[in-house]
Amino acid sequence: MKPLIVKLGGSVITDKHRRFAVKRSALKRLASELATVKGPLVVVHGGGSFGHPLASKYKIDEGYKNERQLMGLSLTHRAMERLNAHVIDALQKAGLPAIAIPPSACAVVSDGRIQSMELAPIKKLLELGLAPILYGDAVPDLSRGMCILSGDQLIVYLARELGAGRVVLGVDVDGVYTGDPKVDRNAKLVPEITLANWPKLVESISSAGGKDVTGGMANKVRELLALAERRVEAEIVNATKPGTLRRAILGERGLGTRVVAR
Amino acid sequence: MKPLIVKLGGSVITDKHRRFAVKRSALKRLASELATVKGPLVVVHGGGSFGHPLASKYKIDEGYKNERQLMGLSLTHRAMERLNAHVIDALQKAGLPAIAIPPSACAVVSDGRIQSMELAPIKKLLELGLAPILYGDAVPDLSRGMCILSGDQLIVYLARELGAGRVVLGVDVDGVYTGDPKVDRNAKLVPEITLANWPKLVESISSAGGKDVTGGMANKVRELLALAERRVEAEIVNATKPGTLRRAILGERGLGTRVVAR
Numbered sequence: 001m002k003p004l005i006v007k008l009g010g011s012v013i014t015d016k017h018r019r020f021a022v023k024r025s026a027l028k029r030l031a032s033e034l035a036t037v038k039g040p041l042v043v044v045h046g047g048g049s050f051g052h053p054l055a056s057k058y059k060i061d062e063g064y065k066n067e068r069q070l071m072g073l074s075l076t077h078r079a080m081e082r083l084n085a086h087v088i089d090a091l092q093k094a095g096l097p098a099i100a101i102p103p104s105a106c107a108v109v110s111d112g113r114i115q116s117m118e119l120a121p122i123k124k125l126l127e128l129g130l131a132p133i134l135y136g137d138a139v140p141d142l143s144r145g146m147c148i149l150s151g152d153q154l155i156v157y158l159a160r161e162l163g164a165g166r167v168v169l170g171v172d173v174d175g176v177y178t179g180d181p182k183v184d185r186n187a188k189l190v191p192e193i194t195l196a197n198w199p200k201l202v203e204s205i206s207s208a209g210g211k212d213v214t215g216g217m218a219n220k221v222r223e224l225l226a227l228a229e230r231r232v233e234a235e236i237v238n239a240t241k242p243g244t245l246r247r248a249i250l251g252e253r254g255l256g257t258r259v260v261a262r
Numbered sequence: 263m264k265p266l267i268v269k270l271g272g273s274v275i276t277d278k279h280r281r282f283a284v285k286r287s288a289l290k291r292l293a294s295e296l297a298t299v300k301g302p303l304v305v306v307h308g309g310g311s312f313g314h315p316l317a318s319k320y321k322i323d324e325g326y327k328n329e330r331q332l333m334g335l336s337l338t339h340r341a342m343e344r345l346n347a348h349v350i351d352a353l354q355k356a357g358l359p360a361i362a363i364p365p366s367a368c369a370v371v372s373d374g375r376i377q378s379m380e381l382a383p384i385k386k387l388l389e390l391g392l393a394p395i396l397y398g399d400a401v402p403d404l405s406r407g408m409c410i411l412s413g414d415q416l417i418v419y420l421a422r423e424l425g426a427g428r429v430v431l432g433v434d435v436d437g438v439y440t441g442d443p444k445v446d447r448n449a450k451l452v453p454e455i456t457l458a459n460w461p462k463l464v465e466s467i468s469s470a471g472g473k474d475v476t477g478g479m480a481n482k483v484r485e486l487l488a489l490a491e492r493r494v495e496a497e498i499v500n501a502t503k504p505g506t507l508r509r510a511i512l513g514e515r516g517l518g519t520r521v522v523a524r
Contacts, residue, residue: 070391074359078350081343081362088340097336100343105367108382118380120370124402129332140386 002165003040003126004249007155009171010048010136012239014083019049022086030170030239031090033246040126042158043087043098044134044151050083051076051136055148060138061112064145073146076138077104084135097130103137103149110142114149114157123162134158156223159232167232168248169220170239175257176217178204191254193221194262195228224259234259264427265302265388266511269417271433272398274501276310276345283311284348292432292501293352295508302388304420305349305360306396306413312345313338313398317410322400323374326407335408338400339366346397359392365399365411372404376411376419385424396420418485421494429494430510431482432501437519438479440466453516455483456524457490486521496521 008030015021034043047055055061058072084100091098103109106118122132136151159167178201179187190201198221205218224234237256239245248255270292277283296305309317317323320334346362353360365371368380384394398413421429440463441449452463460483467480486496499518501507510517 064390067391070359071354071357073390074350074354074361074392077361078347078354081347081350085340085343085347088336088343092333092336092340095333097332099336099339099366100364101367102362102364104361105363105383106380108380118368118370120404121367121402124404124407128326128335128402128407129329130336130402140383140390140392142382142386145386145390 001039003042003162004037005042005044005155005159005162005164005167006034006245006249007151007167007169008043008045008087008239009169010046010050010052011172012170013045013087014048014050016049019053020079020082021049022083026240027086027090028093029242030245031087031094031096033243034091034131034249035094035096036246037249041131042122042126042134042162042164043091043131044154044158045084045087045136046151047080047136048083050079051138054079055138060146061148063141063147069146073138073140077102080135080137084133088133091131091133098133099125099130101132101134103134103154104139107139107149108142109139109147109149111144112141112147112149114153115142117157117161119161122158126162152220152223156227159227160230164232167224167227167234168245169224169234169236170245171236172238172240174238175236176205176221190257192262193225193257193259195225196262198225221259228259228261231261263301265304265424266299267304267306267417267421267424267426267429268296268507268511269413269429269431270305270307270349270501271431272308272310272312272314273434274432275307275349276312278311281311281315282341282344284345286348288502289348289352290355291504292507293349293356293358295505296353296393296511297356297358298508299511303393304384304388304396304424304426305353305393306417306420307346307349307398308413309342309398310345312341313400316341317400322408323410325403325409331408335400335402339364342397342399346395350395353393353395360395361387361392363394363396365396365416366401369401369411370404371401371409371411373406374403374409374411376415377404379419379423381423384420388424414482414485418489421489422492426494429486429489429496430507431486431496431498432507433498434500434502436500437498438467438483452519454524455487455519455521457487458524460487483521490521490523493523
């Protein structure tokens with residue numbers, strides 16, 4: 001059976017405005033929604049208010065430049081472990097046997113991209129019936145010293161290497177919009193993104209002088225289109241709405257934005 | 263510069279008689295002793311009262327037999343993460359930038375033995391000046407489903423693969439004795455174990471009908487002798503005595519039991 005890969009956005013499980021603040025009730029609900037998956041499941045979560053402030057403070061993503069960044073890498077990764085521990089504990093309580101797989105321990109990253117990854121433990125866990133839980137992480141980088149490995153890059157790599165059947169991204173909006181739905185009332189939800197309609201869509205998304213007005217959504221879509229080319233379909237759904245993630249992972253389509261090759 | 267590998271025994275950093283009890287002041291002291299290391303450092307710690315009770319409850323080391331063990335593996339690993347977090351936090355406070363490397367994420371284990379391990383992240387961390395921190399862990403096993411990967415097996419594997427210069431094991435006794443020093447007043451400290459004197463020594467150590475009266479010390483020595491054959495010297499010292507670990511890692515010999523090829 002092909003694994004399902006679920007991404008939980010950092011803003012879905014943490015309060016982005018308060019450092020180290022977990023959205024406990026949302027996480028508890030999402031854990032029980034994830035526990036309904038019957039087949040092999042891989043979860044990847046973002047950093048939210050745990051990883052981002054420290055990664056930004058120590059400029060981890062600019063590569064190794066000064067000794068202060070060594071403790072910075074240590075602290076940033078530790079913050080991600082803290083968030084991950086909340087996720088694992090919630091999944092265990094929901095009855096899902098989950099095990100953390102920190103990318104910093106098993107991914108070989110160079111110039112910000114995954115070169116290879118030790119997948120044997122992950123594959124064995126899936127075969128046994130355990131859920132490997134990964135996350136966006138501050139990692140050693142063979143060429144730049146250190147970098148941030150995003151959860152979005154991870155899901156694409158894992159989907160490809162594990163032969164995933166489907167990828168579901170849980171975010172805090174209903175899907176991909178033509179603008180930022182939080183501020184732009186004219187922003188429209190895009191039900192389906194394909195290799196064909198993306199070039200035109202990306203223009204409206206990036207209309208604010210090249211800036212991604214939907215907070216990195218364009219980058220997510222770019223990574224997902226690379227998957228779509230390999231016939232792995234993805235759907236971006238609103239995980240803050242109770243039951244939506246569950247419906248999506250149980251197979252329902254059209255709940256948010258689908259990213260397919262077509 | 264060749265890395266130094268330090269093992270912290272589970273009984274040195276946890277109270278074996280109380281579940282999930284860290285010896286906070288000992289850990290704080292040991293962290294500051296470890297922070298005096300100038301060159302590349304790898305630390306491996308044991309499970310003590312965190313990992314052992316759960317591993318034993320779910321019979322992780324007997325391999326996969328029933329579905330209950332899936333949550334057992336999840337809980338046992340999580341308990342080890344908890345202990346590891348205490349170690350990392352203490353090291354960070356002592357000024358040592360440390361990063362957890364869970365063996366369950368990067369070691370390929372079959373039939374209880376490490377077949378291979380993704381070492382690129384560890385090597386890069388060492389090159390940058392960060393200390394990778396590993397631990398005895400409940401891991402997926404390619405042939406048995408799951409098993410316990412001991413810290414002792416880890417240090418030998420890492421010493422060999424990373425080309426370590428020296429291995430220091432911090433335990434809660436002064437070294438290897440001819441019996442159990444905690445109960446046998448005639449037990450004598452063995453200052454040096456070599457490939458030549460070991461066969462005779464092991465008899466007295468295992469005198470109680472094949473049982474290792476020093477609590478697994480014979481197994482530790484066996485793993486270390488495999489290293490000695492490769493000219494990596496090891497020393498077992500009492501890490502509960504303030505300053506002893508520091509003196510050992512700074513190069514002093516003869517503080518406990520040396521294990522050398524000779």
